[in-house]
Amino acid sequence: MRTTTRVGAYVLGLAAVFGGALGIGTVTGSVGAKAETGHHMNTESGDEMSGEHGGHGGQGGAHGGHGGGGGTPGGLLVTDGGYTLAPQTTTVTPGQKTDFRFTVNGPDGKPVTRYTPLHGKDLHLILARRDLSGFQHLHPTAVGGGVWSVPITLTDAGAYRFFTDVQPVGAEKQLTLGTDVFAPGDFQPKAVPQPELTAKVDGYEVTLKGELKPGQPSPLTLTVSKDGQQVTNLDPYLEAYGHLVALRSGDLAYLHVHPEGEPGDGKTKPGPDITFDADVPSAGTYRLYLDFSHEGTVRTAEFTAVAK
Numbered sequence: 256m257r258t259t260t261r262v263g264a265y266v267l268g269l270a271a272v273f274g275g276a277l278g279i280g281t282v283t284g285s286v287g288a289k290a291e292t293g294h295h296m297n298t299e300s301g302d303e304m305s306g307e308h309g310g311h312g313g314q315g316g317a318h319g320g321h322g323g324g325g326g327t328p329g330g331l332l333v334t335d336g337g338y339t340l341a342p343q344t345t346t347v348t349p350g351q352k353t354d355f356r357f358t359v360n361g362p363d364g365k366p367v368t369r370y371t372p373l374h375g376k377d378l379h380l381i382l383a384r385r386d387l388s389g390f391q392h393l394h395p396t397a398v399g400g401g402v403w404s405v406p407i408t409l410t411d412a413g414a415y416r417f418f419t420d421v422q423p424v425g426a427e428k429q430l431t432l433g434t435d436v437f438a439p440g441d442f443q444p445k446a447v448p449q450p451e452l453t454a455k456v457d458g459y460e461v462t463l464k465g466e467l468k469p470g471q472p473s474p475l476t477l478t479v480s481k482d483g484q485q486v487t488n489l490d491p492y493l494e495a496y497g498h499l500v501a502l503r504s505g506d507l508a509y510l511h512v513h514p515e516g517e518p519g520d521g522k523t524k525p526g527p528d529i530t531f532d533a534d535v536p537s538a539g540t541y542r543l544y545l546d547f548s549h550e551g552t553v554r555t556a557e558f559t560a561v562a563k
Contacts, residue, residue, distance in 0.1 A: 328536050329431035330418045330509030337362030340419055340432035343402075347409050349438040355407045356398075359421055359432070366401025369424040374494045374513070380405060381418045381509075382436070386444045387502055387542040389415065390555065412440030416507045431509055447504055447540060447559055454545075454556040458482065461545060467562035472532040475499070477545050477556070485527035491518035492548035497529035501560075504540040535562050 333340055342357040358366035359378070370377035380393045380403075389411060395403035409415060415436045422429040454461045458481060465475035477497065479486040489496045495517055501510040512531045516523030535541060543558040 328503070328508035328510075330416070330433035330507060333432060333434045335430050335432060336426060336428070338367070338421070338423060338426065338430055338432065340417070340434045341366075342417070342434060342436060345434070345436050347407065347436055347438050349409050349412045349440050352406055352408045354404055355436075356402055356404045357395075357417075357419075358401050358403065359419065359423065361423060361425075367421075367423040368401045371422040371424055371426075371429075373420075373422060373429065376493065377421070378403060379420045381420075381500060381511075382407070382415050383502055383507065383542075384409075384411065385414045385416060385435075385507065387447055387504060387507075388445045389413075390500075390542075390544050390557065392498075392500070392544070392546055392553075392555065409436075409438040411442075412438045413442045413444075414438075418509050420511065431511075433507070433509065447542065448557075450559045450561055452558075454558055456554050456556050457552075459486070459549070459554060459556070461547075461556035463543070463558050463560070467533060467535050467541060467560050469535055469538050469562045472534045473562075474530060475533050475543075476528050476530045478527045479529070479547055479549070480527060481549070486549055487524070487526045488549070489526040489529075490548035490551065491525075492546065492553060494518065496523070496525055496547065497531075498546045499531050499533065500544045500546075501533060501535060501541045502544075503535070503537070504542065508536060510535060538562050 339360045340357065341360050342355070344355070347353050347355065361367050376394070377397070378395060380395050381391070382393070383390045389409065391407070393405050393407065395405035398404045415438065416433055417436050418431055418433045420429065420431050452463050454463075460480045462478045462480075463475065464478070465473060467473045467475075477499075479489065492498070495513050497514050499512045499514070501512070502508070510533065512533050515530045515532070518525065529545070529547065539562055541560050541562060543560055545556045545558070546553055547556070548554075
């Protein structure tokens with residue numbers, strides 16, 4: 256069997272494969288026990304978004320776990336509660352920096368211009384290729400008229416899932432909307448890495464302790480070290496010492512979790528441990544992405560975990 260195919264054929268296959276996966280996601284229930292906005296990093300520049308930034312969106316718990324009627328896990332719907340994620344383009348040239356623009360359209364069909372801030376941000380964007388590679392955590396900028404802009408570079412060809420966590424003013428709940436964006440070209444899928452308890456990034460070592468258990472909060476502790484020494488002075492980043500995203504293999508059901516405690520509460524230490532309660536909806540393989548900041552730079556440590 257050829258390992259390299261044209262992305263056009265790959266996309267045709269997605270219609271069948273992920274159409275079935277969406278049906279599975281619909282019956283597995285909500286990803287998160289609580290739903291509040293996620294907070295995301297810009298892997299290129301750490302851009303800040305414009306607009307009004309408000310208070311803390313909640314302490315700990317799962318975020319981005321809302322679904323539509325029937326308890327669909329977060330990120331599987333492009334439209335939820337009458338709100339739609341609408342990119343201005345769904346095709347991006349791989350390897351080329353692109354000004355990616357999009358709107359979130361309300362029930363009246365018009366772009367939303369007012370949001371309820373959560374963890375100090377109005378809107379956040381996460382993307383990953385359908386094989387769970389190419390993860391990016393981005394901060395778009397409002398450019399007027401409800402349009403959001405962010406520079407992106409999709410290094411490899413393939414189909415990508417774009418997620419946004421938002422709570423428009425007037426919406427009953429926080430939403431996680433998702434849509435596909437394509438980078439045409441030769442596509443070679445990457446295997447999901449085997450589960451390991453240690454991840455290395457830029458000289459940092461992050462260890463994972465805990466197991467995912469479907470349908471119940473699963474305590475996960477991630478410990479950050481550098482050069483063999485535990486890091487005890489993590490930077491506050493978007494009102495927390497870490498942010499954890501989980502994507503389910505197969506359909507990319509989305510979960511965003513914030514850690515226990517918060518900077519400045521008088522009891523939460525800035526490392527080395529960051530503890531989360533992750534509530535995954537089903538058995539299966541998940542890719543975990545931990546964002547943490549130290550000495551002014553945000554990094555992402557990646558893990559594979561299996562919920563049995």
